[in-house]
Amino acid sequence: MNPTRRTVLLAGAAAAFLPALPTGTAQAAPKATAALQPYASYWYPDSLPSGSPGPGITWRSLKSWRAATDADLPFNAASVPLAPRFTPTPVNTTARAGQARVQSLVSFGPTSSNPSQGSATADYYALTHWAYIDELVFWGGSSGEGLILAPNAPVVDAAHRHGVPVLGNVFLPPAAYGGQLQWTRDLVRKDASGRYPLAAQLVAVAAAHGFDGWFVNAETGGGNSALGADMLGFVKELRRLATAAGQRITWYDAMTVNGSVSWQGALNGQNQAFFQAADDMFVDFRWSASSLAASGQKAVQLGRDRYALWAGVDVESGGWNTSVDWDAIVPADRAHIASLGLYRPEWTRGQLPAGHTPEDFHAADDRFWTGRSLDPSRPDTADSWRAPALSVADRSTVAALPFATAFNTGHGLRWYEDGQAVSERPWNHLGLQDRLPSRRWVVRTDGRRPAVAFDFADAWRGGSSVLVTGALDRPAELDLYATRLPISADTVVELTHRTDTGTVRLELAVATVDPDAAGGAPPYTYLPVPAGSGDGWRTSVVRLSGLSGTVHALGVRLTATGGGPVGWRLGGLCVHDGTDTPAAPSGLRFTAASGGDLRLAWEHPAPGTVRHYTLHRVLPDGTRAFLGGTGQRAYFTGGQTPAPGEPAVRIEVRAVGELYTSSAPSTVTHPW
Template identity: 75%
Template sequence: MNPTRRTVLMAGAAAALLPSAPAFAAIPKADAAATPPYASYWYPDSFPSGTPGSGITWRSLKSWTAAGDADLAFNAASVPLATRFTPTQANATARSGQARVQSLVSFGPTASNPSQGAATADYYALTHWAYMDELVFWGGSSGEGLILAPNAPIVDAAHRHGVPVLGNIFLPPTAYGGQLQWTRDLVQKDSAGHYPLAAQLVAVAAAYGFDGWFVNAETSGGNTALGADMLGFVKELKALAVARGQRVTWYDSMTVNGTVSWQGALNTQNQAFFQAADDMFVDFRWSTSTLASSGQKAVDLGRSRYELWAGVDVESNGSNSSVSWDAIVPSTKAHVTSIGLYRPEWTRNHLPASRTPGDFHAADDRFWTGRSLDPSRPDTTDPWRAPAVSVADRSTVGSLPFASVFNTGHGLRWYDGGAVTSDAAWNHLGVQDLLPSRRWAVHTSGQRPAATFDFADAWRGGSSVLVAGVLDAPTVLEVYATQLPISVNTVVELTYKVDAGDVNVELAVATEEASSPGATPPYTYLPVNSGNGWQTVTVPLTGLSGTVHAIGVRLTGSGETARWRLGGLAVHDAPDTPDTPATPSDFGITAATGGDLRFGWSAAPGAVRHYELHRLLPDGTPRFLGGTGQRAYFVTGLKAEQGEQAARFELRAVGELYTSSAPVTVTHTW
């Protein structure tokens, strides 16, 4: 076991060892303390000796109930898991139906991990969902808690892109404070021989809206009896999980005889656990031969070899890591197993403290797309075999209406209609858009301009797409792979802005797939009117029929440096006015402590993308406070404006086309 794997977990343990969301049928009065909501974590049953450290609350999973969970409304996901499809591959090396990618990510500490984002743009705002098949909300420590439920923003963003999210069960090695009693607590039986904590785990995932559990039992000292109990527990957990549409992943750690012995392979020591679960993370000790034998054993057991995640530790070196890629995803024959990325948030963590969102996305694009930064033309000499080189991207853009403002889920300020409505930095992945899957595929016979998410200006949210460089030949930027039906009323709305240079814009629409992997889709180019500043142009798909398979833009310049921004894109069948969501109800302040407030409300009927909360200043100017998919929100540090006796707040529901409902308001007396 590599010591760097436990960096975050050890830090939390050391600090601690020193001395479906409920509806608000009626909003209670604000007579309770407004405490910040945090992502939930538990011990199976018993606690460590002593008392918890500052900011840590010890909780027992065995005693958890949804009715008694004061933060459930903040932590329950709102977006169902979307269905994905696979377009023609972006390049000739990416495979469909072979290796998949699992990511084990620590988004924050075990304790005091905010439920709904925070007032900073410095966050691991994952955007390359198209290459991922499973996300594990990694964490846990002996001094805080061992069982982690992923917070709602992460689940909502992942689900929007079709990626299931698993909570983490971490039974630590004894070197990191693990106690064998916690393993026994987890697999305890009731008088009927059932495993009550298996039922609790499934109930938590159902209430919180995530997709199952990653089981990592690494506490040594067990025996054959404990191994049998663990196997029985995993079997029952899986049986209960299947009934609720959940899944279970097993980590290659405990063996069938109850000892902890990382195999780096699927073999007789762990195959019973693999058979009891949906898939297994193979520890980093694998070799070319053990992965080959593991893949074959999975097939011999009647399972897919791609249900094995070969562990790739990128916590310390990220895209500079040396990996025997041909042992996992050879380029000249079928893939051997899937890929299990351990701690890809290196793309943020390795950067200096002065890092910006742009710095993070540059490193993240390098990690997921490769050195060329273009999945349509991968650099075959790059020693880092990025996921885009081996794995076909997927998309969930398959129904109307569809819209995106290219919001990555964090930003330096908040924009609405191109104007700044809050100058505070923020992060909240729950308001992240459906993002382009292949970033960035650019087709031109001239110089290739750079394409990236940019945070210096936006139409809505915190970011836009910036294309910058010399446009010395017509340049096509692929934006979305889609499966959108076309009717006589279908239109595309394009919101964009020219920062510099002379740029002619055309909408690119393909009604057929690309003819081969890496080829440019067979676009039809439709003219777009030009103007100054942010503008939204509606383009009817006149003369086109069938299905939109790809949407992009073609930019033609004068051969000089240009800067062009894409701020929004929408596809819908055009009525006179887009559907506007209904107004949410029962809006109120559920708890207040000075300038810290908890808000709650009942859901607006119909399709709602998210809710947005504003404070109305004394002159009537709205100041954006936050957006969320949940029916509760926490705001901290508010102060009275000069001469203000009461603060006014308004809440709106936002629809799929970013139309907003009429507001509902509430006041708070200072």
């Protein structure tokens, strides 16, 4: 990889580690003098750089890491298992199922000082187009901070909810960026029995943190054939151990079998052994149409899938303006040649001007993933940017009851509960992201197409809602979810909605089979939604009377019933055949305290029933102040100060179920 593509980020404050307290409701937590903010983990293989780390950086050795002594692990361990997903009939005639896949290499934050559980800003790369992604690489690493990155829990939880595996990153940087060959030797060093201890460590880290494997990127030059042989042995053992643990390994086309670094831009004799040792390989950006074609043929000759090759496309500086020979990867008139490896698509956020809004970000991200038409059912084939939605069929994980969404994108300007803003602070936490519509935004109408977007000015829960605006001179049908939801006599659909402008007749659109062919509209049945009364948010319940089998698609049809433009919001959608409330958390306790910085932990008797947890501070007058939410059974809150006459801080934790029902609170106090 060309070193000019590297961004070395150094900033922030390091985490401090403290022991846990016994369970209790009025315990004084151990005091600390260092900040307690937990951050995503990163390491060197073994030996550390000379000198001292920069501000906010902690140098750690992977060789010495142990889960039992990692006090930040409860904040960094994912809580959502990898969801199975299915491929519905493609929404257009250009997208293919079972051919090219998409790998996305994303830097969500700096290597050091990357918060474990979100932060107090809405300006974040809140990736939502998971439906087109098959593998996410948590990109980063630098010679001055650490080379091995474990993805933070919010990213893993959001990806897993949408069925996307997440890989940590092993980055051995070029010498021009401070890379030292000693670090490569540390990584592949064998023990007395001929095993590779750090291969086992990597698998243990992924298992403890709950992510899905590793992206191995060895770019430090100066090696020889002996080092190449050791690296090959290391990758073979890493994959063997990873496979046994349900993990996967991707190799980056950099180091060759002779130990040198020489980016091939192809699968050939210089890297074939590494490809065979790994699950798949990222082909460096130097590829050509002929080298990719030959690489695909070679993969097949080796008994491998040609789509196990990710053809690298560098979008870090150009985004959708990047010039790409698309026909060399995903030709429109014949079978795809290879899979697509997108390097740094967070450009969609980075290219925005100062002062941009969450709406600005999502408009840019929709343009990147869906294409210029902003409607995957109407792909713009004349667009020079061949967006993933034009080539790759979308996938869905909405296949079991109950299912609910508040269209929460994982960041916001405020936090809403039941339509009320309970916190005016901006925030991000991808782990709180809901399963989101994959086909954004498919609108079918004989009239003028209304605008559809995530909106952050108001929400029912979380930070966002779906806003439809426009003339609505003809009825408009909006696709929401491809599903596989079983229908019983008790199945109902609840929609929480609000009309801001004009008057709208709302119908629920339900299809019990897929379209007959790609590009076809779901064969919807339209069920009237009770109008309700009064202004503001309302929740309408629709029984699926007369329908049986399985729901394959859900949408809404909007018809304007008065003159003028319409503004309509969808704040929530639930499908269920009975409600349930989760049990309350147990064992709530403070595990560390430093002034107003507090760490808490708890257990839950049935964690699989919990969507996430919410935390509130109870003030002396009985009012509740929202602190935040998380999927983990540990939480950090910083900067708390005593209210007048308050002897102790009191915090409540509630478990929130799939249908957003909240448990009774568990409460703990800590003397100031």
